[in-house]
Amino acid sequence: MGDVVAAGALLSAQLAVQVLDVLPGPLFVVGPDGRLIYVNRAAEADLGVRREKVLGRFLADALYGGEKFDFRGRYRSALLETVETGREFSLRTVEVKTIFNRLPKTYLVDTFVLAGPDGKMLGACAAYHDVSRDRRLLKQAVISRLASASEHFETIYAFAEAIGARDLYTMGHSEKVAEYARLIADQLGLDDSEVDRAYLCGIVHDVGKIGVPEDILNKPGPLSPDEFAQITHHPDMGATILSHISWLEDVVPVIMAHHERYDGKGYPRGLQGEEIPLLSRILAVADAFDAMTSDRSYRKALPLKTALDELRRGAGCQFDPRVVDAFLSMLDNYEN
Ligand SMILES: [Fe+2]
Known part of the structure; x- marks a missing residue:
C-alpha cells in the first residue's frame, strides 16, 4: 500500500513538473533555505538560466552574483524575500538581466509561499510574466x-x-x-x-x-x-x-x-x-x-x-x- 501511495505521489509530482514546464513564463521554486529546487523550461529559454548550473544552489549565488540586496538595501529577488520573510508579491515590477539583451527585460512577478498541510513552509514559488510580450x-x-x-x-x-x-x-x-x-x-x-x-x-x-x-x-x-x-x-x-x-x-x-x-x-x-x-x-x-x-x-x-x-x-x-x-x-x- 505504501508503495502505491509513493508511486502516486511520484506520478503527481511528475505531472506537476510537466505542467510547469509548458507554462509560457519563467517559473522558479526555492526550498525553505532559499536553494533553487525547480526552474522551468521558459526560464531556460527566456532568461538563459541553465538548470544544471543553478539547481541546488542558493538563489542569490546562482542568479544574482552572490548579492542578496541592491544598493538601496532591498532584496534583489522577490522570491528570496518571500521565502525569507513570508511576504508575497503580486505583479511586482522587476528588471531581469539576461544573456540575450544588454538592456534589462522587464517582468511582472507573482510570488507565493508554498506551505504543507500542517502549514509549515516548504519553500516559495515565483511566476514571471514577460512585459515585452504583452506591454x-x-x-x-x-x-x-x-x-x-x-x-x-x-x-x-x-x-x-x-x-x-x-x-x-x-x-x-x-x-x-x-x-x-x-x-x-x-x-x-x-x-x-x-x-x-x-x-x-x-x-x-x-x-x-x-x-x-x-x-x-x-x-x-x-x-x-x-x-x-x-x-x-x-x-x-x-x-x-x-x-x-x-x-x-x-x-x-x-x-x-x-x-x-x-x-x-x-x-x-x-x-x-x-x-x-x-x-x-x-x-x-x-x-x-x-x-x-x-x-x-x-x-x-x-x-x-x-x-x-x-x-x-x-x-x-x-x-x-x-x-x-x-x-x-x-x-x-x-x-x-
Ligand atoms: Fe515631446
Whole structure:
C-alpha cells in the first residue's frame, strides 16, 4: 500500500513538473533555505538560466552574483524575500538581466509561499510574466498601484495611443520612453510612487502632439522655422489637456518641461538646471535614447554604443549629468 501511495505521489509530482514546464513564463521554486529546487523550461529559454548550473544552489549565488540586496538595501529577488520573510508579491515590477539583451527585460512577478498541510513552509514559488510580450501588463500593474485613478488612466492611455497612431515613426515610442523613465527613476533611488509616476509621464508625454498637423509630425526632411514653432507648442498643449484631469496635477509641470534642456537652450521656456522638474530631466534622457535607437523617417536606428556616446556627450549641456550617469550605471548593472 505504501508503495502505491509513493508511486502516486511520484506520478503527481511528475505531472506537476510537466505542467510547469509548458507554462509560457519563467517559473522558479526555492526550498525553505532559499536553494533553487525547480526552474522551468521558459526560464531556460527566456532568461538563459541553465538548470544544471543553478539547481541546488542558493538563489542569490546562482542568479544574482552572490548579492542578496541592491544598493538601496532591498532584496534583489522577490522570491528570496518571500521565502525569507513570508511576504508575497503580486505583479511586482522587476528588471531581469539576461544573456540575450544588454538592456534589462522587464517582468511582472507573482510570488507565493508554498506551505504543507500542517502549514509549515516548504519553500516559495515565483511566476514571471514577460512585459515585452504583452506591454499592457505593465500598464495594468501601474494602474492597479494608482488604483483610485485607474479609470482615468485608461482614458489617458487610449488618448496617448491615438496620438501615437497619428505619428508613424513614434508608434510604441511612449511605452518605451515610459519604461526607460521608470528604470532611471528607480536607479536614482526615487521611491516607488515616483517610479510609477515616471512611467505615467512617459506614457502621456507627447499627448500635446494632437495639436500638431500630421504632415509636420511625419515630415522626412528638416522643418521650416514655422513648422518648428508649431512643434514647440506641444509641451504646453499637452500640459493644458492634462490639467483638466485633477489627479494628474503633479504630471502637468513635468510634461510642460519635457523639452527643456539642462543648459537652458530648450523649449518652450528655456528653463535650466534644477528649475526643470527632475521627472522632466529623466524624460529628456529616456526620450532621446529611444529616438536614437529607433528607426526614423530620415535615418535608421543608431547602434547602441553611438546612442550612449551621444548621451555622454550631452551630459551637462542637453541633459542632467546625474540622470545620464544613472542611465549608464543602470545599464552597467545589467551588462554581462
Ligand atoms: Fe515631446
